[in-house]
Amino acid sequence: MLKRVILVTRHGIRSPTQTPESLEAKTGVIWSAWPVPPGELTEHGRTDVARLGAFLHRYYQAFLPQNARPCATPSSLFVWADAADNRTRETGNVLSKTLSAGCLKTAASLPAGQKDPLFNALASGHETLDKHSVLSTLTQTLPHGEAAPEDVRQATSSLQTLFAPQGCTQSKGVCFSAPAKLSWKKGAPYVTGGLALASTVSENLLLEYCEGLASTVQASALTREHVSSASPTLDDHALPHQAALLATVVPAHTYLSHLTRRLPAIAIPRGRYLADAIGSLLTDPITRLPDGSTIPASSRMVVFVGHDTTLDMLATLFGLDWTFTDQPDPTAPDTTLGFELWQDGKGAPFVRFVVFHQSLEQLRNASPVEDRTDSGNPVILRSSLCPKGKKDEKCRPLVLMHSLRSEEGQMLQKSP
Structure with a gap:
């Protein structure tokens, strides 16, 4: 039985963070004009995010509010976006609406522009690099x-x-x-x-x-x-x-x-706060956020909206890797890493890792996620932190987090 889902997603399509003039100076060519300022989410990007949200709403429909359910019902959904950029907050807002069938209008976050240690503990000043x-x-x-x-x-x-x-x-x-x-x-x-x-x-x-x-x-x-x-x-x-x-x-x-980005000496200090939050959501009844609030216990789906760097640091921390046949960028816009908490027949919890994506053509054409030969189903991943014995051996949350702490120390010690 599926008990909780934690999703970490990259924001939608944005314009280059550098100005067209800067790109021209670096490459010697004039780049195509964008409809938004540098680094901002586009309207096309919003449409693609909505496509992703609609697909996830159907895929995890047992967890999420349906149209017939009144919005007054305590929400099983919680969305937290990186406050540092407009593109993450706006992506979070789109996902909040689509995943909640319109009941939630905005994602939660720190005050706009504030650096959030969950997404980058280095930028927020909570950690420093060696x-x-x-x-x-x-x-x-x-x-x-x-x-x-x-x-x-x-x-x-x-x-x-x-x-x-x-x-x-x-x-x-x-x-x-x-x-x-x-x-x-x-x-x-x-x-x-x-x-x-x-x-x-x-x-x-x-x-x-x-x-x-x-x-x-x-x-x-x-x-x-x-x-x-x-x-x-x-x-x-x-x-x-x-x-x-x-x-x-x-x-x-x-x-x-x-x-x-995936270098342990960078990824570990940068991402340990988010890794701790994910671990808490998998094992503890209370998970605190950077503003001192807690994620509601009723939240069976928790979504963190970050960047490609967010996915990279978690890949290192949790011993994950993935590629797609129809998308050359493993951390392309809207790519979503999932941590599913299940309960087996004996009542014991275990974790399954998945990753959702949109192909190049789906992003370009804003077509439904399910319009693929795999029907949009996620790629199932295996963590190097999980038991390597029997093929069907489950990855237990407490064992996973213990391995994470142990692996952090070992990876950092291997650095020169």
Whole structure:
């Protein structure tokens, strides 16, 4: 029997956090115009979030208010959004409405603009990084020359061909294979160079596609003389289809995210407050929030609305990983990680891990989540913190949290 569901979701489609002028300065091309200021949720993004909420409402219908139920009934739903950005609060509001059949209008959060330790305990000042450990690890793991995986080298090569074929031969040209440079700014590592640029560009191309905008790459590259000499590995004498291009270039973004955001020395201090809250929801009757309030005991579904970085840090903390065949970004907009608390036939609790997503085409077309060959069903995940014995052995909440604490110490000790 399913007893409680905890969902952690990335906000909906947003515009790039950098201005068009900044992106043009970094890449040498004019980017497609967005309908909202940098970093804001779009109307198309709201529609996609509503699609996700509608699907989750049906998927977990036994947990959630239905249209026939009066809104005066104590809610089984609680939504908490990161207050730091408009895009997370607005995503939380959309999910509150769709998941509650209109009974809840807004998500709960700290005051607008305040840093929330649940989503980033570093930014809120509740935790600090070990500078030596982080820099030592990144110095060893950031790729040099041909050390990057083949799919990452293909990503940077493809971006180079489309944006600036001669960039690496020019003194101040755009070069996606330029060596990584590591520094320390505002208490955190700061990576620049070719891989960092490829990560930014590929993520923004994905957001652009999901929003349904014209392709910056094609619009800019068509005016350049080098277009006809595009690499045959991309397309035969023509620019590749945008979705196929994304499958080629997004691995650069994923790779850098795994090196930095999922680095235990960063992910653990950044995410331990949210991990503790999830553990409390799985094992304790009372779970406190950063403002001193508690999550209502009646809440059988609890939703945290954060960022792609939120999903990355939880992946590290709970020993999870996932990929999709129809979505190159494992933490794309609306991707939702779920912790399901079940009770077996003997009354003992166990945890099941799931992840919901929308394909590239679903995000771009705002089509229903269930319109896929898998009917929108989540991918079932296995945590490395859970027992590795019998295949059907259950992951018990108390054992999971004990393993989490033990694993935190071990992962941090492994850092130089």
